[in-house]
Amino acid sequence: MRRYGAIIFDLDGTLVHSAPDLHAAANVALTALGRASLDLETVTSFVGNGVGKLIERCLQATGPCSPDIQVTALAIFMDSYNANITTLTRPYPGVVACLTRLHESDIAMGICTNKPSGAADAVCDGLDLTRYFDAIVGAEDGQPKKPDPTPLMNTIAQLEMQGKKILYVGDSTVDHATALNAGVDFRLFSGGYLNAAVPDLRTAQVFDHWSEFCSS
Numbered sequence: 001m002r003r004y005g006a007i008i009f010d011l012d013g014t015l016v017h018s019a020p021d022l023h024a025a026a027n028v029a030l031t032a033l034g035r036a037s038l039d040l041e042t043v044t045s046f047v048g049n050g051v052g053k054l055i056e057r058c059l060q061a062t063g064p065c066s067p068d069i070q071v072t073a074l075a076i077f078m079d080s081y082n083a084n085i086t087t088l089t090r091p092y093p094g095v096v097a098c099l100t101r102l103h104e105s106d107i108a109m110g111i112c113t114n115k116p117s118g119a120a121d122a123v124c125d126g127l128d129l130t131r132y133f134d135a136i137v138g139a140e141d142g143q144p145k146k147p148d149p150t151p152l153m154n155t156i157a158q159l160e161m162q163g164k165k166i167l168y169v170g171d172s173t174v175d176h177a178t179a180l181n182a183g184v185d186f187r188l189f190s191g192g193y194l195n196a197a198v199p200d201l202r203t204a205q206v207f208d209h210w211s212e213f214c215s216s
């Protein structure tokens, strides 16, 4: 890890298992609209492109989907999710030990997620993870979402690491494409929410447990 100026992490499905809280809030919105609930596996497969896409996919899976219904569903979802942001969400095993070790080695660390910024900050605060990071960049109005490289480039800029060697660590094809688009190295956590094969990934880039990542 010492060869990197900074390590930047995705959040949902990478550092934290947040799908149970996302699932619960999605079902609150679906129930309020008279829709059927979805199971955890289905909602988990919808995570990774931001909450707007998550709700759109939930609506498409349960009936008609119009821009008006999406706005209503997203508002109900966000109210419920913000009230339960770390009710079930926990860091993956080994994450805290790994972040502690990297922090002690003085490497710059950031988070780049498609989760709304406020929610990303609240998850990190609620799980006592904020202290490890010099930058937490989430989805913002006017900022394109991953796989556009903009949020990752913004994270690198906030870390003042432009021109340095950067590693991005994520759990999805979106994260892999983001790293490619930004021209940075990539590693995949296989225990997250990957729902499609990642093209051109070497075995050495994939890890199954955070203790493995930390000792590499």
Ligand SMILES: O=C(O)COP(=O)(O)O
Pocket: 010, 011, 012, 013, 047, 048, 049, 050, 051, 054, 112, 113, 114, 115, 116
């Ligand atoms: O899709 C989301 O809302 C967040 O997903 P990410 O943290 O994996 O980018």
Ligand SMILES: [Mg+2]
Pocket: 010, 011, 012, 013, 014, 048, 170, 171, 172, 192, 193
């Ligand atoms: Mg993710």
